[in-house]
Amino acid sequence: MSDSQSIDVVHGGTKVLTMETLNPNVVKMEYAVLGPIYIRALELEKELAEGTPKPFGAILKGNIGDCHATGQTPITFVRQVIALCTYPLLLEDPMFPEDAKQRARGILAACSGHSVGSYSASPGIAVFQKDVAAYISQRDGQPCCSNNIFLCSGATEGIRIVLKMLMTGKSGSEQAGIMIPVPQYPLYSATLTEFNACPIPYYLDEENNWSLEVDELSRALTAAKGKCIPRAICVINPGNPTGQVLSKKNIENIIRFAHKEGLVILADEVYQYNVYAKGSQFFSFKKVLMEMGSPYCSHELASFMSTSKGFMGECGFRGGYCEMANFQDDVQKCLLKSISARLCPPVLGQIVMSILTNPPQEGDSSYAKFQDEKSNVLSVLAEKARLITDLFNSIEGISCNEVQGAMYAFPRIYLPDKAIDAARKLNQNPDFFYCSQLLEETGICTVPGSGFGQKEGTYHFRITILPPLEDIRRILGLFKSFHLRFLDKYK
Ligand SMILES: Cc1ncc(COP(=O)(O)O)c(C=O)c1O
Incomplete structure (x- = not known):
């Protein structure tokens, strides 16, 4: 009798995993x-x-x-730096501009063993966390601490990590409730199903260019009473699939609502470069929240960005970051522990994110082309x-x-x-x-x-x-x- 035959006998010939025994949340999610x-x-x-x-x-x-x-074609500087980092012999090749080489040397020096093939620190390479923090602080005109940044495998992973932190570990009326827009990007509904959490849908107003009204947020939250423990509100700005861009006033009202109701804000801002309409402008939740002053400026906010969208469109590198603003120190420590179990985000994705947040500057040879x-x-x-x-x-x-x-x-x-x-x-x-x-x-x-x-x-x-x-x-x-x-x- 072969090994596999003897196993069949022990299990009575049945498979352990069937559609009936699979995690039902995985079967259900779409x-x-x-x-x-x-x-x-x-x-x-x-x-x-x-x-x-x-x-x-x-x-x-x-x-x-x-x-x-x-x-869409890749941004040249991104691919030059990636090529140089993955195959450092190219650093001798005169085809590559000096600033790309200098950037690659700096990155390799920050990698363990001078190789992009080694694990990085779990929240990402420290100089990249600093690049991201400097980008946010320049974008918003507000301070940003690099310890609050973790890099992730696309925004997707960051969002899933933070959602996981928000779960109550309980079920029924004690399960976590997360407010999500309708229509929404289905990562949210899929992840909430997988985590056995309760979506609290709030509707965007199609008649008003998919605007987000606070009255509707209140209605949605009231409707969820007794069904779950509301923990967070997720806002996608600019919107997917709806393409709307929220005004500063609108964001202020959402922040007031979240503060009043004790909800963490999850700001999905992966399309922050993709604003086209006349009169529309991107305002980050972080900037608006900080400018609103006390008590709003200390409200818990997780915001997400990606290398997949914007002008780079580098989806396959899986680059993303999350800024965790105003969370308790102990919570931050627990988050660090949790992300250490995934070892680290892809190092090449981190490099792309570092270029997105720290692009060639005026005077650099690649500036004009970039x-x-x-x-x-x-x-x-x-x-x-x-x-x-x-x-x-x-x-x-x-x-x-x-x-x-x-x-x-x-x-x-x-x-x-x-x-x-x-x-x-x-x-x-x-x-x-x-x-x-x-x-x-x-x-x-x-x-x-x-x-x-x-x-x-x-x-x-x-x-x-x-x-x-x-x-x-x-x-x-x-x-x-x-x-x-x-x-x-x-x-
Ligand atoms: C609103 C929104 N959030 C997050 C993501 C995930 O992006 P990433 O490729 O960075 O995981 C997408 C991808 O389409 C998206 O549209």
Whole structure:
């Protein structure tokens, strides 16, 4: 009898992990961005590659904010420093500018054993924590202590770490409640399900450009009474999937609300560079909170930033930071203990974050090119944001709030009753039904609004503004003819 056969006998031939015995929270959690529509898009892509005829020639991925995957080119200085750090023999190569070499030498000196292949300290390499703190303090005109910074594997990991700290360790009406926007980026709903916590949904107001009203926050919190212990409010600014940019007044009101209700503020600010609309400006929660003075300036705030968005779009390096402002020393110590169990965030991601927060300065040989590349990426994104908003609004049966910031449009689709009935018969959400037909007929991959949450009876989908301008025009042309066909079919 072989070893595996004898094990089968001991366990009676059954597997330990089955769909019935798996952690039920993992079974329940959903992440729509890479959900069933995306999985079907991958199947279609494979079928196309095998030569199966389709009504389209390629899959157009508009489902995820993955900048380089949709054609954005890397910022040269970032890749030069990464190349030099990973293969230091290149430090002798005259192809690389002197400031990139100097930067790489400094980074290697800060790495254990002069290698990016070694573990770093758990909160990140100390000089990078200082880079981040200096960036925040310059951005906000307010002090920032580098001990309050930890680097993380994308903002995702930072958010999960802080959410984990907020759990009560209890269930039922004593489980932690976290206020999250609807629509929201599904990392939040997925993580709360996984952690067995209670989401407290507050609705953004679509009629008012997805504004965030304090009355609605109060309503949501009251509705959660007795169901959980409310612990934090999460705000995504600029918004994903909704693209709105909060005004300073709005942020002040949210801070007052959080303070009054005793809620930690989680400020997801990964799109802080992605602001396009005239009159819109990014204000960090940290800056507004500090400027409000006592008692608000000592309110607990965790804010998150990423290398994946902005103008770098370096998603694959998994760079992120979290600033923990105004938390008790003991809590900070416990957080440090908790993150030490993950050893350290990826060192290459940390390097990218250090360049984001400490870019080439005026007088450095790479300064002009860096600035040029940065403003080029951001101005093209602004142009695409305008184009997409205008085009969607020109189509019958669609309305789309202005994409003020971030990287997505979230248009509302007014579906005919017959289409809604047809979807229900298939046991599908109507917007899922719509997005899956869009995919099957045009190859355009989007995410149904139900994956982000939306007001009952309204339907949306999310599409990124990332593909190159020519592709966007083509995608929108294909989209428009599909949409009109769909309306005609179900009218
Ligand atoms: C609002 C928001 N927060 C966090 C993230 C996670 O980003 P990262 O790649 O840094 O983990 C994303 C990614 O799309 C996002 O849109």
